[in-house]
Structure formats: C-alpha cells, structure tokens
Amino acid sequence: MPSAPEPVRADGFPGVRLHVVTGKGGTGKTTVAAALAVALASRGKRVLLAEVEGRQGISQTFDVPPLPTTETRVAGGAHGGEVVGLAVDAKTALLEYLQLFYKLGRAGGVLERFGAIDFATTIAPGVRDLLLIGRIYEASRRRLDAKHHRGSLPEELAYDAIVLDAPPTGRIPRFLSVGEEVADLARMGPIHSQAGSITEVLHSGATRVHVVTLLEEMPVQETVDAVAELRALGMPVGAVIINQARAREDVDPALDAVDGDAVDVDVDLATDLAADLASVGLDLPDATVDALLDQVREHAERVDLEVEQLAVLQDLGQPLVTVPFLIDGIDLDAITEIADLLGDQGMVP
Amino acid sequence: MARTPTLDIDAMLADRHTRIVVCCGSGGVGKTTTAAALALRAAEQGRRVVVLTIDPARRLAQSLGLTELDNVPRLVTGLAPEAVPGGSLDAMMLDMKRTFDEVVLAHSTREAAEQILANPFYQAVSSSFAGTQEYMAMEKLGQLRARADREGTWDLIVVDTPPSRSALDFLDAPKRLGSFLDGRFIRLISAPAKLGGRAGLRIVNVGIGLVSKTLTTVLGGEMLRDVQTFVNALDTMFGGFRERADLTYALLKEGGTAFVVVAAPERDALREASYFVARLEQEGMPLAGVVVNRMQPQAAAGLTAARARAAAEQLVESGRPAAAAALTLHATVADLAARHRNVVRRFTAGHPSIPVVEVASLAQDVHDVDGLREVGRRLAGAG
Numbered sequence: 001m002p003s004a005p006e007p008v009r010a011d012g013f014p015g016v017r018l019h020v021v022t023g024k025g026g027t028g029k030t031t032v033a034a035a036l037a038v039a040l041a042s043r044g045k046r047v048l049l050a051e052v053e054g055r056q057g058i059s060q061t062f063d064v065p066p067l068p069t070t071e072t073r074v075a076g077g078a079h080g081g082e083v084v085g086l087a088v089d090a091k092t093a094l095l096e097y098l099q100l101f102y103k104l105g106r107a108g109g110v111l112e113r114f115g116a117i118d119f120a121t122t123i124a125p126g127v128r129d130l131l132l133i134g135r136i137y138e139a140s141r142r143r144l145d146a147k148h149h150r151g152s153l154p155e156e157l158a159y160d161a162i163v164l165d166a167p168p169t170g171r172i173p174r175f176l177s178v179g180e181e182v183a184d185l186a187r188m189g190p191i192h193s194q195a196g197s198i199t200e201v202l203h204s205g206a207t208r209v210h211v212v213t214l215l216e217e218m219p220v221q222e223t224v225d226a227v228a229e230l231r232a233l234g235m236p237v238g239a240v241i242i243n244q245a246r247a248r249e250d251v252d253p254a255l256d257a258v259d260g261d262a263v264d265v266d267v268d269l270a271t272d273l274a275a276d277l278a279s280v281g282l283d284l285p286d287a288t289v290d291a292l293l294d295q296v297r298e299h300a301e302r303v304d305l306e307v308e309q310l311a312v313l314q315d316l317g318q319p320l321v322t323v324p325f326l327i328d329g330i331d332l333d334a335i336t337e338i339a340d341l342l343g344d345q346g347m348v349p
Numbered sequence: 350m351a352r353t354p355t356l357d358i359d360a361m362l363a364d365r366h367t368r369i370v371v372c373c374g375s376g377g378v379g380k381t382t383t384a385a386a387l388a389l390r391a392a393e394q395g396r397r398v399v400v401l402t403i404d405p406a407r408r409l410a411q412s413l414g415l416t417e418l419d420n421v422p423r424l425v426t427g428l429a430p431e432a433v434p435g436g437s438l439d440a441m442m443l444d445m446k447r448t449f450d451e452v453v454l455a456h457s458t459r460e461a462a463e464q465i466l467a468n469p470f471y472q473a474v475s476s477s478f479a480g481t482q483e484y485m486a487m488e489k490l491g492q493l494r495a496r497a498d499r500e501g502t503w504d505l506i507v508v509d510t511p512p513s514r515s516a517l518d519f520l521d522a523p524k525r526l527g528s529f530l531d532g533r534f535i536r537l538i539s540a541p542a543k544l545g546g547r548a549g550l551r552i553v554n555v556g557i558g559l560v561s562k563t564l565t566t567v568l569g570g571e572m573l574r575d576v577q578t579f580v581n582a583l584d585t586m587f588g589g590f591r592e593r594a595d596l597t598y599a600l601l602k603e604g605g606t607a608f609v610v611v612a613a614p615e616r617d618a619l620r621e622a623s624y625f626v627a628r629l630e631q632e633g634m635p636l637a638g639v640v641v642n643r644m645q646p647q648a649a650a651g652l653t654a655a656r657a658r659a660a661a662e663q664l665v666e667s668g669r670p671a672a673a674a675a676l677t678l679h680a681t682v683a684d685l686a687a688r689h690r691n692v693v694r695r696f697t698a699g700h701p702s703i704p705v706v707e708v709a710s711l712a713q714d715v716h717d718v719d720g721l722r723e724v725g726r727r728l729a730g731a732g
Contacts, residue, residue, distance in 0.1 A: 024376070024377055025375060025376015025377035025378075026375070026376055026377015026378060026613065026615075026618070027377060030617075057617075060617070060620075098563075111563060116563075181473065184469075185469060185470065185473055185572060185575075186572045187571060187572070191572075216714065217714040218714060219377075251674045251675075251677060251678045251681075252674065253670035253671045253673070253674040254671050254672075254673075254674030254675040254677075254678060255674070256671070257671035257674075257675075272671075272672075273671075273672055273675060276664060276671070276672035277660065277664075277672060277676075279667065279669070280660045280667065281660070282652075282656075282660045284649075284651070284652065288652060291648040291649035292648075292652075292675050292679055293675070294648060295648050295649065295675075295678060295679060295682060296674075296675050296678060298712050299678055299682075301712045301713065302712050305712075305713065327681065327685055327688065328688070329615075329616060329688065329692075330616070
C-alpha cells in the first residue's frame with residue numbers, strides 16, 4: 001500500500017504456545033484461527049485448535065462432521081504436523097475437572113441430577129468462562145507435565161501450540177480476565193488457586209492475543225478499544241490481522257483517473273472511457289459507461305476510507321498482517337492459501 | 350419455480366398491530382444499525398417508537414444525535430421535517446447491571462435490597478454473568494411494553510438482541526431461568542439457610558449430603574454462603590421475575606410481534622439465519638422475514654465479467670491502463686455480486702416461503718441520522 005509508514009512485521013512469535021484469536025463478529029476470526037493452526041501444522045507442529053462458543057465453526061471450516069467433546073484430528077500438515085480440533089463444552093469440562101481433582105465418582109452424576117452442573121455452567125458468574133479457559137489451560141500444560149514426569153504422559157497427548165478461536169472483541173477482556181474475577185469471588189480453596197494459575201499463563205510470554213479486523217470503521221474502532229483494554233489488563237497483544245483486504249494494484253490506474261474528480265471533467269472522463277472501450281470493440285450505451293465510472297468512484301471512496309483505517313491500525317504499533325479478500329469464499333483451499341500468507345508474514349516461526 | 354416473497358418493511362411498520370419488532374442474527378451483520386434504521390423509518394412514518402439497543406457502537410449514539418445512550422429512553426430530535434406528524438423516536442441502551450439493580454429495588458424491602466446489592470455473588474452475576482444480558486433484555490422489554498400500555502408513550506418497540514454466543518440465548522434465557530428457579534438445586538442450596546440446620550436434617554438423603562459436601566469442597570464455605578444468600582434472594586423476590594419473563598415470552602409469540610432475522614450474504618451468516626428461522630418456527634414465534642445486508646449491488650449489468658476481463662486484457666496491451674482498470678474492477682464487482690446472489694438464492698431455495706429483502710452495502714459507515722435514513726430507505730426496498 002502506498003504512502004503509509006512501514007508497518008511492523010510479525011517475528012514468528014518464538015516461544016508462544018497459546019495463540020488467542022479474537023475480532024469483531026463477522027470479521028472472520030474462525031477462518032483466521034483455522035489458517036493459523038494450519039500454518040503451524042505445515043511447519044511440523046502438533047496444534048490444538050479450540051473453539052469455546054458452541055458454534056461448531058471448526059468442523060464447518062474443515063468440512064468434517066461436528067466435533068465431539070473430545071480432541072479430534074481435523075487436518076494433517078507437512079513434516080508430521082497436524083491440527084487437532086476441540087469444541088470445548090463447559091459441562092463436559094466441569095465433569096472432567098471434578099473427576100480429575102476431586103475423584104468424585106458417582107457424586108458427579110448426583111450433582112448433575114440436582115441441577116448443580118447446570119447452575120455452575122449457566123448461572124454462576126464467571127464459572128462458565130473459567131471452565132472453558134481451564135480446559136485450554138489443561139491442554140497447554142500437558143507438555144510441561146510430560147517433561148516433569150519424564151514421559152508419564154504419552155507424547156501424542158502433548159501439543160506444540162494451541163490456537164484458540166476466542167469470543168469476539170466485545171467479550172474478550174472479560175473472558176480472559178475471568179481468572180482474576182473468580183479468584184476474588186472464591187477467596188481461597190482449589191478454585192482460587194486454579195484461577196490464579198490460569199491468570200499466570202495468560203499473562204506470560206507464552207501467550208499472544210491476536211485481533212482480526214476488516215478495514216472498516218466499526219471493526220477498526222473495536223480493535224483499537226480491545227487492544228487498549230488488553231494492554232490495560234496486562235495481556236500480551238500479538239498481531240493485528242487485516243482480513244478481506246481488497247487488492248488495489250489492478251484498479252489503481254482507474255482510481256488515478258478519477259482522482260480530483262470535478263463535475264466538468266466527468267464528461268471528458270466518460271468520453272475518454274467510451275473511446276478506449278470502443279477501441280477494443282466494446283460499444284457500450286452511455287448509461288453503462290457512466291455506471292462503470294460510478295463504480296470506480298465508489299471504489300475510490302472505499303479505498304480512501306481503507307487508507308484512513310489502515311493508518312489508525314498502524315498507530316497501534318502492533319505487527320500488521322494482511323489477508324486478501326477471497327472472492328470465491330472460504331473453503332479448504334482458501335484456508336491453505338491464507339495459512340501460507342500468514343506464514344509468509346511472520347505469524348509462525 | 351415460485352418467486353421468493355419480498356419482505357415488505359413499510360407494510361410491517363405501517364401495520365398498527367405491529368407493536369414489537371425484534372432484530373436477531375449473528376454478530377457483524379449490521380443488526381444494531383438495522384434496528385435503529387427501522388425505528389427511525391417507523392417514527393418518520395408517524396409511529397411513536399422506542400428502540401432498545403444492546404451494546405451498540407458509540408457512533409450509533411452519535412448518529413442518532415445523542416451524546417450517549419443509557420438505560421433511560423432519550424428523545425431523538427433529528428426527525429426529518431417532512432416526516433409524518435405525530436411520530437417520535439426514543440432510543441436507549443440496555444445497562445444490565447442497572448436494570449438488575451432496579452428489579453431488586455422494586456421487588457424487595459429496602460433492607461433486603463441493600464443486603465442483596467452488597468452480596469459479592471450478586472455483584473458478579475449482575476455485571477458479568479454471560480446470560481444476564483439476555484434476562485435483562487427480556488426484563489427491559491417487558492418494562493417498556495408495560496409502560497407503553499400504561500402511559501400510551503409508544504406504539505412500537507424495536508429491540509436489538511444481545512451479541513450472544515448463539516443468538517438463540519435470547520429465546521432460551523427465560524426458560525432457563527424458570528427451570529432453574531423451579532429446580533431441585535435451588536431448593537437444596539437454599540434449604541440450610543431457610544429451614545435452619547435441624548429441619549434440613551429431616552430430609553435424609555444421601556444425594557443431598559453428597560451434593561452439599563461436594564459444593565463445600567469445591568466452592569469453599571465462604572463462597573457457598575454468598576451463593577446461598579443470593580439464591581434465597583432470587584427465590585423470594587424473583588418468583589415475580591419468572592412470571593414476567595414468562596409473560597414477555599408469551600408476548601413475543603403474539604401477532605403483534607414481528608421477528609426480523611438479519612444476515613449478510615456469507616455462508617456462515619446465512620447458516621445462522623437458517624438455524625434461527627427454524628428455531629422461531631419451532632417456538633411458534635412470528636417471523637416477518639429475513640434482511641440480507643451488505644449485498645454487493647450489480648452496476649452496468651449489461652456487461653458480463655468475462656467480457657469485461659477479455660476487453661481489459663486487450664486494453665492493457667494497447668496501453669490504456671485506466672480503462673483496463675475500470676473493466677477489471679467491474680469484473681471483480683460483478684463476480685462478487687453474482688456470488689452474493691448465489692448464496693442468497695441457496696438460502697431462499699431452502700426457505701421458499703420466507704420473505705427476504707436484500708440491502709445493498711453502503712460505501713461509508715453510518716455517521717448520522719441521514720445515514721440511518723438511507724439504510725431505512727434501502728431496507729424498504731429502494732435501491
């Protein structure tokens with residue numbers, strides 16, 4: 001893009017094991033999260049791609065059957081890499097958690113019958129989010145545990161990296177700070193310490209929060225707000241990923257032509273365009289020629305707006321990564337294409 | 350093949366029987382803007398409207414000419430001079446904590462209210478619990494409707510739905526709360542405080558013992574006491590809350606309500622829309638139709654993308670880059686417009702009887718009342 005300051009390049013995020021991907025609704029964060037997982041897998045990494053909103057976005061993106069509540073392989077990568085999908089479910093996570101830490105046995109079932117599980121996962125404040133993050137935290141720890149215990153866990157259960165398709169920007173600060181909130185509420189005991197450990201990991205150098213945006217006012221404003229809030233919370237912000245960016249090179253000459261567009265040059269522009277088109281045998285009615293020019297003008301307006309928004313994003317000082325608009329929509333090939341682009345722009349080591 | 354019926358927004362807004370319009374759909378499809386634009390259009394056509402938005406962008410307040418939106422309806426003064434007389438527009442934004450506090454204050458004694466408001470568990474629930482927004486949106490809708498009936502303030506309420514994980518939470522919230530309040534868990538957890546330890550002992554039940562013991566282990570005694578206080582408060586004062594939630598739910602099923610599902614011409618957004626349409630049908634909720642925002646309009650329709658591309662190549666060769674670029678842009682736009690039409694066609698093929706209106710995307714975001722008015726014009730099928 002012309003006349004903009006040199007954007008910061010992503011450095012591959014060495015040492016980062018948890019990539020949290022957020023963004024305003026409709027910006028394509030699920031697509032970007034999936035592509036980031038594929039990019040990591042293409043470098044031979046074993047990647048867990050997790051979603052927490054019960055939308056089954058991962059299975060739809062990879063065109064596989066709906067994910068169960070267990071970790072399921074969804075794609076392979078080069079050099080033995082793979083992407084394992086997980087749709088985290090709060091209820092399952094709670095039962096697993098109770099079983100793991102309290103060896104509840106049949107009490108788990110009793111809690112379920114009494115509605116206690118429903119209470120905890122839907123009514124109790126923060127518990128739901130804590131369970132969802134807790135499940136991610138548990139998966140992220142496995143590798144460390146395996147080292148501690150000298151292989152007491154089979155190698156295939158550990159992950160090199162985790163990509164979290166997180167809640168949208170509006171909810172992300174609260175979602176990620178739930179550990180602190182719950183630690184305040186449960187002032188001691190196992191929940192308190194568990195919440196504390198989660199907070200620690202989220203604030204560590206092993207975590208980055210990436211924000212996906214479009215070059216439009218509202219998503220950019222939400223991105224700026226989210227980055228500020230995340231910084232204030234001490235969360236490590238990663239890249240800002242511009243999705244659906246429009247290619248400009250193809251249309252720049254036309255934009256230049258309509259630049260400084262004044263009413264009196266309109267007629268000339270239309271006449272010139274009509275003449276040029278006629279030279280290659282395209283004899284179009286005046287109305288069509290005018291419509292083509294209007295189209296160029298409208299595009300120019302949009303591009304101006306995008307340049308403005310890009311400057312706003314650059315002021316954030318975070319690494320910027322650009323994913324082009326793919327006209328055919330998102331399928332598996334598109335995910336691979338975006339994964340390559342993310343790799344080229346330093347999103348993976 | 351039968352043509353898909355068109356969603357006639359103006360007929361819907363003009364129908365005096367329409368008392369509530371609910372806009373729902375997935376995130377990022379322009380739901381809040383659509384709600385505001387519908388409300389403005391109705392007001393300028395002579396309806397007395399209040400629009401309840403949930404967590405809108407700050408700029409929406411500005412575009413309505415308000416410095417801020419809060420929990421109180423504020424009069425929007427920027428209605429067009431040529432608007433039908435008698436119409437008015439109030440706008441407000443749901444503040445879930447304040448709405449919850451109001452419910453507590455309105456339905457309990459001063460002393461009890463103070464105790465509840467100071468409870469740490471209550472404070473967390475009222476300000477952060479992911480479902481509170483849905484409950485409070487229902488509560489506020491009920492309040493607005495009651496006030497409209499009582500004082501004749503408004504004859505149309507337009508509601509934007511919360512940006513939920515799933516838009517369906519909005520429908521499920523009252524039922525979930527109801528089943529919770531009726532459930533065994535609430536009796537169990539409130540039993541010790543209500544009956545005292547001795548009475549509780551009479552219920553000799555291994556299950557209850559196990560549950561209590563587990564809760565104490567997991568939550569710790571202190572938090573359990575906070576929870577008990579909170580639950581008792583719910584039980585004594587929120588019986589009415591549940592009744593109201595049920596009433597609001599029933600209200601939504603009435604003929605006077607129109608659900609508008611908002612979507613964008615993307616696979617995911619329309620998949621959510623399909624899901625929502627099915628769910629509304631299943632619940633017996635009156636669906637007015639589907640709005641597909643952000644459609645790429647097709648300009649210069651006489652020139653196909655293929656022909657434009659071929660000519661562009663020739664123009665590049667003959668050294669006419671500007672004309673070539675104009676054609677390349679046209680081809681790209683035409684392809685996108687075709688893809689949008691295809692995605693929508695697939696949706697309408699699956700739902701042939703559901704009225705749809707396609708809304709062309711704006712080059713600029715909405716900044717003021719004029720912008721909202723333009724969105725409203727497009728919603729009504731003009732351009």
